[in-house]
Every structure is written in structure tokens, then in C-alpha cells.
Amino acid sequence: MPAAGAAPGFGDIPGYPEGSVFASRAEVAASGVHRALQSGIVGTGKTGAESIVSSGGYEDDDDHGDELLYTGHGGRDSRGRQVADQTFDAPGNAALRTSWLTNAPVRVVRGADPKSPYAPDTGYRYDGLFRVDDAVMVSGQGGHQICRFRMVKMSVGVDVTFGRQDVLLPAEQQHPEAPLGNAQPERKQVRTQRTVRSTDVVEYVKKMYDHTCQICGVRLSVGDGKGYSEGAHIQALGGLHRGPDLPPNVLCLCPNCHVQFDRGAIVVDPDLTVVRHGRPAGMLTVQESHNLGSQFLEYHRKVHS
Secondary structure (H helix, E strand, O other): OOOOOOOOOOOOEEOOOOOOOOOOOHHHHHHOOHHHHOOOOEEEEEOEEEEEEEEEOOOEEOHHHHHHHHOOOOOOOOOEEEOOOOOOHHHHHHHHHHHHHOEEEEEEEEEEOOOOOOOOOOOOEEEEEEEEEEEEEEEEEOOOOEEEEEEEEEOOOOOOOOOOOOHOHHHOOOOOOOOOOOOOOOOOOOOOOOOOOHHHHHHHHHHHHHHHHHOOOEEEEOOOOOEEEEEEEEOOOOOOOOOOOOOHHEEEEHHHHHHHHHOOOOOOOOOOEEEOOOOOEEEEOOOOOOOOOOOHHHHHHHOOO
16 A cells, blocks of 8 residues: 555655655655555546555566566565566556556666676665556466556656646546646657568558458548558557468458557457457458458457457
8 A cells, every 4th residue: 555645646756756766655745756655656546646666576577677578466465476466457467557548757766686797786766757658468478467567667858748637646646637748849859769560561451441440340441532540459569469461360440440450459369350449339340352460369368369
């Protein structure tokens, strides 16, 4: 449970910049940077995650500095062994999944971990804001299902927009006035890595359906008879998924269905029934010439179960 007297909050905590160090979890909790004395995740499925502590407590944790593969909580016995499956219904896992859906920032505190070169030698250190880039259900090293989150550092100088969903936050956390903003935003050059994908593959599938969404049947017109659609990789290429960039792994979708599909709000059953928010919503349109990979749809269902 969060420490008494520490107010909930998202983003940086005033007075505790990135790099702040703490001798104990009690000091971290008192600062408000991570309000829980024991739990590794602070937050709820309604509001999202405020913060996490990463100290290598789970065998599936993997720390790469600016990228953190973080294991959810639950399913361990008193000796720390994973003996049961995790679920996204557990409060902390639900919180991180909400942060993935809203793209909101999460404070990351690292604790001493001899396995990680990025952890402090002793105590705890606040290492800044991360966003949850992916949230999946996968088989862990011990054979049980675990909730795994890919968290990526939100670097200074990169344009990052996070939707703090006001409908999810208590009234005292909402902004009563519009923010001032910046009429002339600063621009900085940054270096990043992206998965290289073939535009030919996506365009091939989109043309096959004449830019008509395979899920809802909508064809967006952008003038002069031209259509607009998006190519959605069923098993995503990057992050935790490492899917192939091939036509059998691509759907032609409208922007709305694309976002819902990527976030798991839409899945496709083996008989090609589209399930939206847990309810049947028609059939997936599949051209005879589209050799759609059922194994990719199965993977998508599994990670978003």
C-alpha cells in the first residue's frame, strides 16, 4: 500500500529530479516518487501507473538502460518462485496496462541489482520518466504466463505526447485551466532506432482491398477518389513481438480499427469472427488472394488475452 500522507501524482515530483538517490524504500515512499513501501507498482487500472521500482526481483526482468523489460506482479510463492500464471486483473498489472493504453508517463526507480549495470550499487535512484511501449502476456522462463511490459525512456528533446485521460483521474488531478503551451516549440536533433519495414508489403495489402477496412468495411476518401488506409502488422515487428514483415502478417485497416487492434480491443477468432471489446462484431473480410496467416492471429489473441 502507498505510504500514508504521500499524495498521488503523475510525472516528475517537485524537488526530486532525475538522479535523486535514496538510502531505503522508506525514503523513496516519503518523497512521493514511489509511494509504496513494498509493492513494485503504484497505481490502479482506473488511473494508470504512477511509478514502478525495478530491482531485478523477477527472473524475466531485463534491463537495457533506456529500455526496460519489466515483469508484472503476482504468481510467486513465499520463496520468490513463479508458481502460477499472472493476469492483467492484478492491480499493478492493470495500472501499467492502462498507462500503455493512454501513453502516460511512469516514474521509474531502480534499486540495487548486481545483474544490471544500470542499477545503483546501493539503495535506490530515480531514473526519470518512461512510457509503456508494449504490454503482452507471454510464457516466462519458468513456464507460467507472465505480464511483460516494454518501457522506454522519455528523453528530453523528443516530442512526446501523453494523453492524461481526465475521465480516469480524480477531480483534484485535473487541470482547471488550459496550459499555456509554446508558440515556438524548441527543436532538437535526437538519434533513435526503428524497425526497418517494407512499404511494398503494406501497399500490396492495402491495394488488394482498395483501402477498405477489413474489420469495419469503411473506406476513407481523401479526395479525387483516393482512399486512405493503414497497414497493421498482426504480430508487431518491433518491441517484444519480432513479427515478420510479410503480406500474411498484414491487415488493411482504417485508423480507428488499427488503434483498437494494436491495443487488443479488437481480436479475431479462429473462424475469423471479429471480437470488439469482448463481443462479436462481424466477420473479418479476407480476399482469396490474401494468404492470411492464422498463426499470427493466434499470436495476437494470446498476447492480448
